[in-house]
Amino acid sequence: MVERDVLIIIPARMASTRLPGKPLADIAGQPMIVHVLQRAAAAQLGPVVVATDAPEIAAAVTDAGGRAVMTRADHASGSDRVREALRLIDPAGHAQIIVNVQGDLPTLEPASIRAALQPLADPEVDIATMAAEIVDPLERTNPNVVKVVGSPIGTDRLRALYFTRATAPWGDGPLYHHIGLYAYRSPALSRFVALSPSALEKREKLEQLRALEAGLRIDVAIVDAVPLGVDTPQDLERARALLKSSR
Numbered sequence: 001m002v003e004r005d006v007l008i009i010i011p012a013r014m015a016s017t018r019l020p021g022k023p024l025a026d027i028a029g030q031p032m033i034v035h036v037l038q039r040a041a042a043a044q045l046g047p048v049v050v051a052t053d054a055p056e057i058a059a060a061v062t063d064a065g066g067r068a069v070m071t072r073a074d075h076a077s078g079s080d081r082v083r084e085a086l087r088l089i090d091p092a093g094h095a096q097i098i099v100n101v102q103g104d105l106p107t108l109e110p111a112s113i114r115a116a117l118q119p120l121a122d123p124e125v126d127i128a129t130m131a132a133e134i135v136d137p138l139e140r141t142n143p144n145v146v147k148v149v150g151s152p153i154g155t156d157r158l159r160a161l162y163f164t165r166a167t168a169p170w171g172d173g174p175l176y177h178h179i180g181l182y183a184y185r186s187p188a189l190s191r192f193v194a195l196s197p198s199a200l201e202k203r204e205k206l207e208q209l210r211a212l213e214a215g216l217r218i219d220v221a222i223v224d225a226v227p228l229g230v231d232t233p234q235d236l237e238r239a240r241a242l243l244k245s246s247r
Contacts, residue, residue, distance in 0.1 A: 006046035006117070007095040009085050010036055011071075011078035012103035014054040018232050023057050023103050025236055028243040032230060033057055034064040035106035035243065041066075043113040045099065051085035077207055078102065079182075083193045086186075098189050100182045106239050108181070108227040117183045119157060119219035126188035126216040129208070131158070131176040132226045139177060141167050146178040146206060148220055160218040163206050177226050182208075188216055 012023040012033050019025070023033040033050060040048045050061045050068040053075075058068035069088050075081040082100045097120060101113065112130060119128040131148045139145040143165040150158030162168070163178055184192070191214070198213040200206075211218060230236050 005094070005096040006099065007086070007090060007097070008040045008043070008046060008048040008099040008101055008113075009082045009089075010040060010048065010050045010101045010103045011081040011085070012050055012052045012054075012057050013073075013081075014057065016231075019230065019236065022230055022236070023052075023054075024060055025230070027106055027236070027240050030064070031060045032106050032236075032239070033060060033103050034066070036101065036103050036108065037061060037064065037066045039106075039108050039110055040099075040101050040113060042110040044110075045114065045117065046095075046097075049085060049089055050103070051081050053081075079189070079207065080193050083189060086189070093186065096186055098184045098186060100184070102180055102229070104230045105181070105227045106230065107242055109223075109225075112179075112223045112227070113181065115156075115221045115223050116181050118221050120183055120185065122219065124217060125219045126185055127192075127208075127211055127218045128183040128221065129160075129178065129218060130181055130221045130223050131178045132223050134175045134177050140175055146180075148176045148178040150176070150220055153219070156222040158220040158222065160208075160212065160220050162212065163204070163208050165204055165206070176220070176222065178208075178220075179223070179226055180229075192216065 014021050016022050024031045051071050053073040061068040069085050071081050071084045116130040119125045149162040149169050150160045153159050198210040201209040230239050
């Protein structure tokens with residue numbers, strides 16, 4: 001995997017039902033989107049671009065020395081926004097691996113981004129993602145914690161069989177908290193966004209099931225910890241406390 005073949009795209013929009021305008025929320029003196037941008041750049045995998053429909057987000061990114069691209073406002077998902085951004089940024093199709101990093105993960109470790117790409121060393125893998133072992137017993141039954149069910153295929157790696165909000169798999173053994181970062185081979189991304197939402201995707205409200213139902217292979221890198229996702233005002237205060245203490 002050559003570094004110039006990897007492109008990291010961070011989709012970001014202002015509309016959020018629980019925390020409107022969250023990409024620009026101040027955390028330790030910087031907008032949240034800038035923290036994510038800096039952590040993605042620190043992974044040193046390739047160029048990093050923020051894809052947004054909001055001029056305010058684009059301005060914050062460029063003011064911080066980053067690159068932003070304007071995309072349509074009517075996208076149904078971050079994956080669709082990433083695909084449009086890819087066409088604008090790389091019309092010749094040079095990028096072989098496209099990494100979709102959520103814009104609300106300000107504590108994401110650069111090492112975790114690098115780890116997430118490791119399954120793509122296997123040419124049979126279409127999409128790579130990551131997960132961490134659940135250590136909090138309450139998360140085992142929390143439907144907001146998405147679990148990945150997979151077959152172990154070596155150290156710190158699973159082949160994904162299913163993603164669910166239920167407690168799964170049953171029986172003794174670890175459960176894994178899925179982390180919503182995806183690394184796509186370029187053809188897999190194109191195929192994925194062209195698919196209609198699948199039956200299980202609509203039932204579980206999990207976009208990645210569309211890929212599995214279509215026969216795309218997803219492998220999962222196991223990392224040490226789950227980064228804090230900022231979805232509520234309480235999450236934002238936690239992020240502020242964490243990043244204030246780390247500076």
